Amino acid sequence: MIPIRRNGLLYYRFETLAAQRGVDHAVFTRLGGLSKPPFASLNVGATVGDDPAAVHENRRIVFAEMGLSPDEVVTCYQVHSAAVAPVGARHGGQVIPATDGLMSAESVALFLRFADCVPIILYDPVRRAVALVHAGWRGTAAGIAGVGVARMAEQYGSRPGDILACIGPSIGPCCYRVGEDFRQAITAQWPDAAAYIARRNGVLHADLWEMNRRQLVDAGVGHVEVAHICTACHNDEFFSHRGDGGRTGRFAALVRLR
Numbered sequence: 001m002i003p004i005r006r007n008g009l010l011y012y013r014f015e016t017l018a019a020q021r022g023v024d025h026a027v028f029t030r031l032g033g034l035s036k037p038p039f040a041s042l043n044v045g046a047t048v049g050d051d052p053a054a055v056h057e058n059r060r061i062v063f064a065e066m067g068l069s070p071d072e073v074v075t076c077y078q079v080h081s082a083a084v085a086p087v088g089a090r091h092g093g094q095v096i097p098a099t100d101g102l103m104s105a106e107s108v109a110l111f112l113r114f115a116d117c118v119p120i121i122l123y124d125p126v127r128r129a130v131a132l133v134h135a136g137w138r139g140t141a142a143g144i145a146g147v148g149v150a151r152m153a154e155q156y157g158s159r160p161g162d163i164l165a166c167i168g169p170s171i172g173p174c175c176y177r178v179g180e181d182f183r184q185a186i187t188a189q190w191p192d193a194a195a196y197i198a199r200r201n202g203v204l205h206a207d208l209w210e211m212n213r214r215q216l217v218d219a220g221v222g223h224v225e226v227a228h229i230c231t232a233c234h235n236d237e238f239f240s241h242r243g244d245g246g247r248t249g250r251f252a253a254l255v256r257l258r
């Protein structure tokens with residue numbers, strides 16, 4: 001990813017999407033906001049126990065950096081599902097209930113929040129549509145990345161081979177230690193997950209990056225960029241649920257058609 005330091009902020013762009021004129025996007029870090037520890041400082045999560053005024057201002061900072069007013073941004077109440085909802089400009093300023101992915105063919109900005117779960121952007125430059133997905137292990141088990149591709153095909157006529165996919169900063173196989181119960185739960189839903197859970201030094205490690213890359217490739221996506229940035233290894237830059245011991249903020253990912 002390409003780091004951008006501006007206005008006291010540090011954020012990242014995917015090389016794949018930075019080269020595309022039709023789309024604007026950013027994955028923000030935890031740097032440059034107003035929140036106090038353990039939410040320091042650019043926390044955009046409103047349900048983690050942080051001061052609501054600080055969260056409000058942090059969101060304003062993020063949106064302003066993208067050239068957006070709050071009524072041009074749509075988000076959702078993330079619940080670790082595999083639901084991907086179509087939205088349009090009329091949804092600007094709204095919070096869509098109980099969904100973990102948003103997609104649009106209009107120039108409304110899609111905004112989600114992360115702290116170890118996997119952010120995935122899908123962009124179809126041919127049909128001009130975009131999606132932003134939140135894939136934790138439950139969403140990954142339920143195949144939300146592939147659902148996003150299928151929903152874009154259904155709603156916008158996207159051909160999977162045209163879609164450019166980007167997998168953002170999230171907990172890496174280096175730090176995602178899991179138990180036998182996890183292996184059983186995820187493989188019960190998606191047996192192929194077993195190939196991405198490895199035992200190292202007696203401990204199981206799961207690779208959500210490769211699981212999601214595999215699901216995207218299986219869905220027919222032609223190009224997948226993986227950031228390979230682990231939020232726990234880099235919790236100086238990113239909020240990490242694991243790396244910060246559970247009590248922490250959320251960083252922002254946004255995408256919008258230009």
Ligand SMILES: [Zn+2]
Nearest residue numbers: 174175230233
């Ligand atoms: Zn790591």
